[in-house]
Amino acid sequence: MREDEDYLDKSPSAARMGKAAEYLVAASCILATGGELNVSTSLVDDEGVDLVFHRRGGSATLAVQVKARMSTGVQVQQGKLMAFVRSQTFQSRDDLDMLFIAVDVERGAIMTAWLVPSGTFAGMAGEPNNRGRLRFSASMKPESKDRWTPYRLTAAELSQRILARLSELEKSGA
Template sequence: MTEDEDYLDKSPSAAQMGKAAEYLVAATCILATQGELNVSTSQADNAGVDLVFHRRGSSVTLAVQVKSRTSTTSVVQKGQYLADVRAQTFRPRDDLDMLFVAVDVERMAIMTAWLIPSGVFGEMVSEPNGKGKYRFAASLKPDSKDRWTPYRLTVAELSQRILTRLSELEKAE
């Protein structure tokens, strides 16, 4: 099965791995901030939101759509990251970010992440392809200078960037 195929056609294990990656992101962010970040999950992904972050003591939230790829995929092994975002559910807004994560399954850890405000993502991607999807393609190579480099994060930087995004949203209120 290619990575271009519709997510509904993916195997149950692919959906299971995607959900596990979402929980890994949530747990990593909670632990890294010693509980300052809290995370809610969606029971159904019909609005393009997988996780909702908020800072302890604040009502401001950041919705996040997570796209994950594992170290066992051939594309990741070649130092690339590819993911598709369905145009049908993608609706840019100030409080929605796209999070692309590469997960090392041996270490059970996030290798690399890109957190991109949905408005920025919408401006930077071209029109949807014939299957109604926007393509995200980035390099996993540390010295890469592709167009997504400003949004690229280490696992240590991810939770801090989410806190920064929440602060930006609080100021905009």
């Protein structure tokens, strides 16, 4: 089986599950910060932005592209998360981060997350494959020390990292 076959052959419910995962991230971050974070969603996803985070009283925004994989998937069950980003629509910028998440579908909860600034992702992902996709592949195992480890977060750490990214953007004037 080719590595991106399951990505390309999505089930009819994949879009529904993906959208639910985006709302899970949004709701979790709002709740975990006591309403300090606010989140907007796009009506049309033609720029690769799924969520836009904003701190109450702040001026910076952080756009986030979410790539979710479910606990029912073979790779997640094996402790790995793999996702692909279309290079044709991907455009790195200071205020865009990539969020890769594994979702426990039974509990409706984020298992593991990686929040990667888009410029960092562009540099680390390498060249697009023959289908024009940039590859993200990381271990979910706590003892793992792969190249994505510095960006790996627990569900509890995710909202705090987003607040930190917003602070960085405020300071840089982005």
